Amino acid sequence: MKMSEDISRRTFFKRTTAAGLLGALAATGLNKPVQAAGLSNGKLGTLIDLTKCDGCKNYKTPLCVEACGKHNQERFPEPQKPLKKYWPQDKVEDWSNKRDLKTRLTPYNWTFVDHVKVKHNGAEQDVYVPRRCMHCDNPTCAKLCPFSAITKDPSGAVSIDDGVCFGGAKCRDVCPWGIPQRQAGVGIYLDIAPDLAGGGVMYKCDMCVDLLAEGKKPACVSTCPKGAISIGPREDVRTLAYKKAEEIKGYVYGDKENGGTSTFYISAVPFEAIDAAIKADKASKKDTAPGRPGMPINVENYLSTGKGMLLSAVMAPFAGAAVAGITAYRTIKGDKAKRIQNNPNDQGGESNDGKEHE
């Protein structure tokens, strides 16, 4: 297969990691690549300090955005053209002619810095928000992908395998922020039934899982000139986020959302206000396309009912067995009674050969 031949180093890393984690529950902490950088071998967290980010006002493109593009350029899609519409619909998602678009998430731009004006305490202020995948603790995208094309690394990094993805965009629909973006004309669907099914491949930030494996920090973290983005062991980052937020009497975003993520934003203005400002700006620009996420507070993880469902699923067979046992017992008794009724000589024995009836 073409797919297995050009297996990338990244894919190789991901697959060998997955293979090493055979068994029911994945044991975390088996890999120690990030220790070299002084990071823990367990779950990582990133801190995005909105009081420090100024959107790289003095640069053409924010440096984190530029570094992300540079680091991932070889992985950007090179679609086969002409693209086929998503039959029976009259559309196709194509960003290949907008590769330079850096103001939203696209298959060619996995992070961007949003900019809104927010009124807080009577004063209007500029807020710059670096946006990308939050790398959720219970990623709905990874769990609900119909082909299991999305993996979660022990570090917490969530990545899409472009060799497995069919491009149905379910991950984008179930993500509270609609993060993954689709490019048509690439991926496995081209080898199956490109006229009828599939839509391309979904792309998003993978926390530079390849750099983490080498003990290096993600590209956006190491290039930020303001030190607004940092990475470290999850619990340390969480503690630091709340400590800093307390110092500035500010707010934390990402700890509770979607059941917990590995990205912690801190801000001096409430995230409700930022969310409202993003919504208002999008409405004024009539921007309904995916790729510019809001910041809904405490957005619920749709799979939070999963535990109850599993318990019910475990209980159902026992219930079925119990009812069957009772029913079978009663009908066996009933059969005996019937036989006696039909044939008074029958003593109600278990015999099935019927000899006694002759």
Next chain:
Amino acid sequence: MAKNTNNPKQSKILRQNLANRFVHWTTALSVFLLIITGLGQLPLYTRYNVTKLPGAEWLGDYFITINLHYMGALGLLFAASFHSVYALARREFDIFPRKGDMKESYQIIKAMFTKGKEPASDKYLAEQRVAYLFIGLSLLLLIVTGLIKTLKNVPGVELSHSLLYWNTALHNIGTGLIIFGVVGHLAAFLLKENRPLLPGMFTGSINREYVKHRHSLWYAKLLRNGEINEVNLDVSQTKSSEVDFIREKEKQSDIGNSSSV
């Protein structure tokens, strides 16, 4: 006369007791719901404009369909375990496949098309036993892989990716198999020869003459076990005797009326 008893004077024979009908219909409804909602887990209904049909919008909501999928799964799990325990407890293995069933299925199907003589059948035709095994194994595959998928969806549970990858692939393959199985099962009723079996899953009973001819081994067994007997087994005879009985009663009530027949 007690219900569910094979009344020897009747022209029907009880084929599916209430428990079997319960298992069959609970499984059927659950599997139907599981297929509909399972296909909804592929981004299918929105893509192919199904959600634009009136009242079909919910099919495009992954969280509505996944919760309904869980409901269907509970129904299926209940029915499957009920069926297994019930069959074991009562030692009812008529539907379990036997040696030579594949060859016999071929003979039965051939006989239907060539109007030839088909082999004598027990309670179930060989092809029914084969179909049972096929659907049963497909459901077993779907249940096992489905339970792993359910476990995976529990917050905090992280299963290895290679396990999930193959599990997902097998669940998807199982979906194809069960759709094939259900279509095949329903297609059996396109053949006229099989249709007299239909009432068995609704009222529980089927025509006695049909049993005698097509399921002669089972018929003989029922006779041997004393569950039916040969008295008044002829349907036409039963009917004509009933007619005689009615005429007799009419005569008695209409004494003196010469015009009555």
